[in-house]
Amino acid sequence: xxxxxxxxxxxxxxxxxxxxxxxxxxxxxxxxxxxxxxxxxxxxxxxxxxxxxxxxxxxxxxxxxxxxxxxxxxxxxxxxxxxxxxxxxxxxxxxxxxxxxxxxxxxxxxxxxxxxxxxxxxxxxxxxxxxxxxxxxxxxxxxxxxxxxxxxxxxxxxxxxxxxxxxxxxxxxxxxxxxxxxxxxxxxxxxxxxxxx
Amino acid sequence: xxxxxxxxxxxxxxxxxxxxxxxxxxxxxxxxxxxxxxxxxxxxxxxxxxxxxxxxxxxxxxxxxxxxxxxxxxxxxxxxxxxxxxxxxxxxxxxxxxxxxxxxxxxxxxxxxxxxxxxxxxxxxxxxxxxxxxxxxxxxxxxxxxxxxxxxxxxxxxxxxxxxxxxxxxxxxxxxxxxxxxxxxxxxxxxxxxxxxxxxxxxxxxxxxxxxxxxxxxxxxxxxxxxxxxxxxxxxxxxxxxxxxxxxxxxxxxxxxxxxxxxxxxxxxxxxxxxxxxxxxxxxxxxxxxxxxxxxxxxxxxxxxxxxxxxxxxxxxxxxxxxxxxxxxxxxxxxxxxxxxxxxxxxxxxxxxxxxxxxxxxxxxxxxxxxxxxxxxxxxxxxxxxxxxxxxxxxxxxxxxxxxxxxxxxxxxxxxxxxxxxxxxxxxxxxxxxxxxxxxxxxxxxxxxxxxxxxxxxxxxxxxxxxxxxxxxxxxxxxxxxxxxxxxxxxxxxxxxxxxxxxxxxxxxxxxxxxxxxxxxxxxxxxxxxxxxxxxxxxxxxx
Numbered sequence: 001x002x003x004x005x006x007x008x009x010x011x012x013x014x015x016x017x018x019x020x021x022x023x024x025x026x027x028x029x030x031x032x033x034x035x036x037x038x039x040x041x042x043x044x045x046x047x048x049x050x051x052x053x054x055x056x057x058x059x060x061x062x063x064x065x066x067x068x069x070x071x072x073x074x075x076x077x078x079x080x081x082x083x084x085x086x087x088x089x090x091x092x093x094x095x096x097x098x099x100x101x102x103x104x105x106x107x108x109x110x111x112x113x114x115x116x117x118x119x120x121x122x123x124x125x126x127x128x129x130x131x132x133x134x135x136x137x138x139x140x141x142x143x144x145x146x147x148x149x150x151x152x153x154x155x156x157x158x159x160x161x162x163x164x165x166x167x168x169x170x171x172x173x174x175x176x177x178x179x180x181x182x183x184x185x186x187x188x189x190x191x192x193x194x195x196x197x
Numbered sequence: 198x199x200x201x202x203x204x205x206x207x208x209x210x211x212x213x214x215x216x217x218x219x220x221x222x223x224x225x226x227x228x229x230x231x232x233x234x235x236x237x238x239x240x241x242x243x244x245x246x247x248x249x250x251x252x253x254x255x256x257x258x259x260x261x262x263x264x265x266x267x268x269x270x271x272x273x274x275x276x277x278x279x280x281x282x283x284x285x286x287x288x289x290x291x292x293x294x295x296x297x298x299x300x301x302x303x304x305x306x307x308x309x310x311x312x313x314x315x316x317x318x319x320x321x322x323x324x325x326x327x328x329x330x331x332x333x334x335x336x337x338x339x340x341x342x343x344x345x346x347x348x349x350x351x352x353x354x355x356x357x358x359x360x361x362x363x364x365x366x367x368x369x370x371x372x373x374x375x376x377x378x379x380x381x382x383x384x385x386x387x388x389x390x391x392x393x394x395x396x397x398x399x400x401x402x403x404x405x406x407x408x409x410x411x412x413x414x415x416x417x418x419x420x421x422x423x424x425x426x427x428x429x430x431x432x433x434x435x436x437x438x439x440x441x442x443x444x445x446x447x448x449x450x451x452x453x454x455x456x457x458x459x460x461x462x463x464x465x466x467x468x469x470x471x472x473x474x475x476x477x478x479x480x481x482x483x484x485x486x487x488x489x490x491x492x493x494x495x496x497x498x499x500x501x502x503x504x505x506x507x508x509x510x511x512x513x514x515x516x517x518x519x520x521x522x523x524x525x526x527x528x529x530x531x532x533x534x535x536x537x538x539x540x541x542x543x544x545x546x547x548x549x550x551x552x553x554x555x556x557x558x559x560x561x562x563x564x565x566x567x568x569x570x571x572x573x574x575x576x577x578x579x580x581x582x583x584x585x586x587x588x589x590x591x592x593x594x595x596x597x598x599x600x601x602x603x604x605x606x607x608x609x610x611x612x613x614x615x616x617x618x619x620x621x622x623x624x625x626x627x628x629x630x631x632x633x634x635x636x637x638x639x640x641x642x643x644x645x646x647x648x649x650x651x652x653x654x655x656x657x658x659x660x661x662x663x664x665x666x667x668x669x670x671x672x673x674x675x676x677x678x679x680x681x682x683x684x685x686x687x688x689x690x691x692x693x694x695x696x697x698x699x700x701x702x703x704x705x706x707x708x709x710x711x712x713x714x715x716x717x718x719x720x721x722x723x724x725x726x727x728x729x730x731x732x733x734x735x736x737x738x739x740x
Contacts, residue, residue, distance in 0.1 A: 039562060044716050049293070054716050056289040063312060064213045069253045071217045071246065 083178075198226055198279050201645040206282040208652045213285060214253055217242060221250040225260065225277035232265065232272040251275060257314035258441060284444055286648065286722045291447050295356070302347040305329065307356075307442060315360045315439040318348060352397055355446045359397070360439040445485050452730055456546045460520075460527055467508065468516055472527065474501050475541050488544040488734075494535025525549050544734045551637050551731035554724060558640060559608060566591055567599045571608065571631060579612060579628040600629060608636055634735055641728040648721050655714040662707050669704055672696055 044050070064070060203226050211219035220240045225231060228239070237247050254260035259281045265271025288311050296304035305325045310316060316324075326339040333339065351357045453476045461469035478501055479490035499513055508516075517539055520528035526545045532538035552575065560568035570589050574580060580588070586596040603609040614626040659666065675692055696704070 039564060042561060044713065045720060050716055050719065053289045053293055053719050054712060056292050057715055057719065060288055060292075060308070060312070061212060067312060069214055069218075069256070069314075071215045071249050071253060073215075073217055073246070 199642055199645075201642050201649065202279050202283065203227055205645050205649040205652075206279055208649055208656075209282055209285045210259075212652070212656075214250075217246050218250040218253055221247055222254060222259065222277055222282065225254075225275060226279055226282075230263075230274045230276045232274045234272070236275070257281075283645075283725075286718065287726065289719060290451070290722070291442065291444075294447060294450060295351075299347055299350065302329065302344055303351060306344070306348055306351060310357070310440065310442050315441040317436065317439060318345075321440065322348060352440075355397060356443055357440050358443040360441050448726070448730065449480075449485050451726060452543070452547065455550060455727065456527060456541070456543075459525075459546070459550060463525060464519065464523070467506065468520055470503065470506055471498065471513070471516055471520070472541065474498055474503070475528070475539065477501075479541070483543075486734075489529070489540045489542045492531040492538035492540050495537045495539065496535050498539070499536075547727075547731045547734050548633070550727055552633060554727055555633065555636055555640065559603070563599065563602060566595070567603060570596065570599055571603065574609060574629055574631040575633065579630045581626065581628055585629060604629075607639060634732065637728050637732055641725065641732065644721050644725045644728065648718050648725070651714050651718050651721070655711055658707060658710055658714075662703065665700060665703060665707070668700075669696060 203223060206226055207219050207223045210222045214222075220242060221236060224236055224240050228235075231239075233244075233247065233251070236251075237244055240247065242250075251260060254277065255262065258278070260275055260277045262273045262275050265274055291311065292304055292308050295307040299306075302325065305328055306321060309321055309324055309328075322341055322344045326341055326344050329339040329344070348357070453473075457469050457473045457476070460472045475490065475493055475498060478493055478497065483490045495514060495517060498517075499510055502508070502513070514537070517528065517537065521530045521539070526542055526549065529540050529542050529545075530537060531540045556568055556572055556575070559571045566589070570585060570591070573585065573589050577584075577588070582597065582600065585600060586593050589596060591599070600609065604611060608631070610630050610632065612628045612630050613620060614628060615621075616624045616626070672692060672695055676689060679688060679692065
């Protein structure tokens with residue numbers, strides 16, 4: 001490519017153009033996406049250390065995806081609100097951080113209950129200004145109550161998890177009653193000859 | 198906060214914290230300091246999500262908050278730190294260094310702290326002990342005391358530090374901070390962790406016992422135990438004291454390692470051992486921003502050499518003289534008392550290493566003759582075109598070509614010196630020059646762009662083969678559950694055959710590509726570290 005596209009020489013410095021010649025012929029097509037390199041790059045450093053670093057990096061990324069710090073956007077709206085939405089397990093967001101280190105206006109009561117459903121998000125965004133003022137006023141009470149709350153909440157949630165299989169507040173059904181069949185068929189059956197519909 | 202840095206930070210946040218945090222972080226990085234309402238308005242996310250994202254960012258130190266600047270009643274304002282987010286690239290290197298220095302325990306401590314941002318000592322010790330117990334043999338478990346000892350060692354050598362007590366968090370008005378014991382300064386700059394006297398003091402922690410191995414077979418008992426453990430929260434006497442990783446100390450360590458290996462490559466193993474000894478002796482006495490170490494006498498160095506290197510005294514003196522005379526100027530002589538006082542020129546060493554990096558970049562991209570011209574200009578500062586051709590011993594036409602290529606890439610600058618007030622071309626000197634610092638900055642931005650491109654390509658490759666990856670993950674899960682429940686080999690092979698051979702090939706090549714791209718990111722980060730250290734060392738105000 002004689003002097004075309006970005007990163008090329010300034011116009012008049014092309015040594016192949018001598019005085020009095022016309023301009024070079026115009027460009028007929030876009031510049032290539034991957035221009036040819038004159039020098040090939042060196043190969044990557046291999047070796048034990050590089051592989052260990054690589055493994056560490058990929059593990060770290062995988063772990064971070066499962067920690068409570070990985071915030072997923074609000075779950076996609078189901079077509080119909082279902083009774084079982086209330087009982088699907090929610091993350092333990094109260095273990096996210098020590099609230100003493102966060103500014104008071106970030107204390108959200110929605111955190112403690114781990115309520116991430118789209119309904120609560122919509123309602124809070126509607127009344128956001130009121131909520132903020134309310135928080136600034138009640139931040140002092142929350143301050144005192146916040147420390148006790150996570151511990152209480154942890155106890156309550158642990159109880160909930162433990163009792164999940166048998167007792168659940170307000171319902172007589174075990175948790176597997178509320179599975180809506182999405183996870184069915186993920187594990188293999190013992191007999192692979194039957195077709196899975 | 199250049200465009201490339203913001204782009205790279207966005208990608209890193211997305212990979213580690215999700216898209217929501219990425220949006221909030223990117224907004225903060227581009228717009229500077231903002232309060233909550235402005236962020237909610239600009240990102241268009243719900244208040245809850247924004248609050249959560251800010252919490253996550255503050256927890257990891259990527260964002261800091263200050264009381265509003267417009268007076269006591271104004272809302273808290275948030276500021277994101279670009280360089281802190283870019284550190285995420287270097288996490289594997291920190292973890293690996295901890296492993297080489299303090300073994301598996303140290304590695305896991307640093308890993309836990311990097312994943313969580315900051316944690317109390319008792320939590321860290323418990324989690325790490327549990328993890329170690331998982332990987333140990335049946336019947337043995339990890340003692341909390343061992344892990345605590347490693348933790349204390351990490352604090353003593355300053356690899357871990359306490360988080361500064363939050364200024365303004367949990368208090369409603371700035372009037373309360375006037376006589377608060379947390380001693381937050383009233384200035385608008387955030388206090389550094391080191392400005393607090395207790396920064397490296399290990400608290401009294403009552404943590405006795407061994408970690409419990411969780412038995413996967415007896416789930417009922419385990420749940421009951423877990424319930425019991427959670428019902429009575431154990432306090433260990435260090436509530437509210439949070440620890441974080443001290444990146445500066447790690448960077449000092451990396452810098453020392455680089456200098457030692459450079460000396461080993463240029464001279465020999467013994468010289469590098471001498472330099473290593475000198476650096477080790479000055480670890481505690483030299484601050485991280487000092488241009489050179491405190492002077493050490495040759496007698497002290499001789500006494501502190503490791504026992505395996507019993508070289509006689511006069512040989513040591515000869516080595517020191519050799520190091521001082523070397524053009525790389527790693528070691529300098531600061532006086533004659535005590536058999537000769539020697540220092541390690543840290544800033545000079547960094548500048549030389551950065552220069553070598555720049556030269557090697559030019560050589561690999563443009564060829565060795567262009568590199569010769571580049572080195573020439575670095576040494577001789579300003580040269581005319583004719584002089585360049587003569588000194589570099591390259592024919593005129595090719596030299597002109599190469600110079601113009603380097604000029605168009607901004608690696609070489611043109612300086613015009615007029616003979617007459619009108620800058621007539623026939624009566625003006627045109628001198629070529631290379632400025633090391635701006636060139637280093639340019640190449641650093643190129644490095645950021647490179648890493649961002651590598652990450653995007655990796656995400657693209659993974660997205661292309663998403664269906665295949667999901668299928669293979671499902672098959673692996675099926676295989677694992679089959680093996681756990683003790684199935685016959687025929688069933689296993691049947692399940693394995695659900696992936697066809699060309700699909701397997703595709704998966705293998707995908708894995709190879711992703712690994713290559715990841716590994717390349719790690720390598721570019723090494724260059725980034727070197728250039729960043731050089732730039733920060735030369736832009737500091739020298740006393």
